[in-house]
Amino acid sequence: MSSTATSKPGNILVGETRELVKICDLGLAISLSDKPPYSQAGTASYMAPEMILGKRDYDALVDTWSIGCVFAELLTGKTLFACDGEDDDDDDNKIKVDIYQLWSIFRVLGVPDERKWPGFTSLPHTTEALGLLPAGHNHSRLRDLFPEEKLSEEGFRLLQGLLTCNPDKRLTAAAALKQPWFAAPRSAAAAANVDALSEKKAPRIKFIPPAMPEKNLLKIPAAVWNAAQRV
Template sequence: MHGYPVLDRNRKSDRSSFVFSSGYESERVDAPVTVSPKPRRPQRVDLVESEHVSLTLSIPTSIYTTATMRSSPRFLFGRAASSIDPTSSSPSSPMAIKRVFPGDHPDFKVDTSGGAPRLTFCKRARYWSSTDYQETRALGEGGFGGVVEARHLTRGWTVAVKKPLPCAHEGAGIACGCADARTLREAAFLAACHRHRAIVELRALSLDPFARKLSVVMECVGPSLHDVLHEHRRGRPFPEGDVRCIMEQLLGAAKHMHGLRIIHRDIKPGNILVGADGISTVKICDLGLAVSMAEPAPYGQLGTRRYMAPEMLLGKTDYDATVDMWSLGCVMAELLSGKPLFDGDDDAQQLLAIFRVLGVPLFTIWPAYESLPLAGKLVTPPHVISRNKLREHFPEDRLSKEGFEVLKGLLSCNIDKRLSATTALRRPWFANAVDASA
């Protein structure tokens, strides 16, 4: 089986609310625009997701109307990497791309000058059509879409196409742009992460001329890490050297995303792809639940419960990139043991599973626990004071002292002591391995 995201009963996703704005018609994006002069190079691109703002969706085929959407970002999608005069006071002329970033995606540009991420085609790029490729097999299905493998009929490329599933409004016969908003959002984050070797590459956007739906076209990598571990290896744990190789790549990807102020929010073995050459090439995929730290909180409780940070389970809405680091710690533990370390049936059971391994949340260990919204409400911690038993699950014959230092640092309930991607990569577990291979 291929390892693109599969439906997970533990995965939590946005429940967005959409309201049509009557009296407005969709605007064609190929209307004349004012091209900005050659821009200066900025230092960093920031993506923004707003979970409580209105969505303005513009598609170049004039097939959609303007809709208002809560819990989702706004996107401007056009054909050319052009710019509308930012000094214009006209509300009908939202700002488009005005800066070009060296090393950006060759076909797309991401603009955040208006607050939310806006994805725009470069001049030489165009939509793919669903008639440009032939679907060869299904790869997986998630909560919002299915992924198929396809072959480009002209170029012969093998790609992965993520096709959106109909939303609840469409099931009720109401026309809306919900699915396309999610597609454009994920494409914007993928374009921003362009050219990192451990993040799946955005190839194109495809427009189905019949269903009039957008799909994300990505590189086709290989099976998921979940399938490799639980099906190909039948749950047999990876040796420490292989885990170090995998984690070094995943931490590098997290460092890249977090440097762009992007939080993935759903890192798990099912969202990590393994290349044809094995674990020497792994890539994070499925940025459909990603959010930007540039957008003010509150953020939603999203992701997959088994890999969800305890502060998110306890209702913290202003979390940051440290939630991804907890998820990476859970992935590392699963690779070493062959099974999930924390596996509760609901949020309360998940917290109890964490407490059983890492100990009860004492003030000296986790000072911020009492200030979390659901502390003492979702579950009552065990009255018996228990110590951290993580080392008992990963004895030294399975994980070295240096490797345990990384695992323990990632699985810290106290976010002030949880390792960042940059700090984790500087630990001796990785540094010594580099020295030994030099």
């Protein structure tokens, strides 16, 4: 078993017919067959809360959290838990980034407690984080952000299951695939929209690396390239 720790829109490649999906940039992938401790890895905006709070024996559920973030972003076109300064290597600023990232998560999902997440207060950075986070955000606003006209009840249960702070209650990848949302028939409007998109041919951009013969030309759809640049 392995964790990619890199699941974000810019690292997900979708084939032109949308029948093939691949994850790229596995530079931070780790083997979970190796014994912990595992280091913090990934992009802050898609990082699971247990990893931010210093849990060193996390598992593949950090990836299903990231997929939940991607799912939300597909629905809105915006990063759900946006965070600035995530690439700063300064230790003091790194702490600030972690606190800000937790705040981005908890103001949407609510601050957990021992009842919702047993062991939450025992994680290495929880006490410090709770001392710095604003009070009064104990309830989830996720449904407010994704009302039924935007996301069906089946879709919301999937999103909510992926974006559960307590990793013991978070959906695994296998459990997520069994959710009714994947089996639910598409509405006529949704089907028409997808079919219309399918008929549009994305323009192709040619990239010729220096000193590389044209027979090795790399062609990628412009839509994929543009999406990668926005992340």
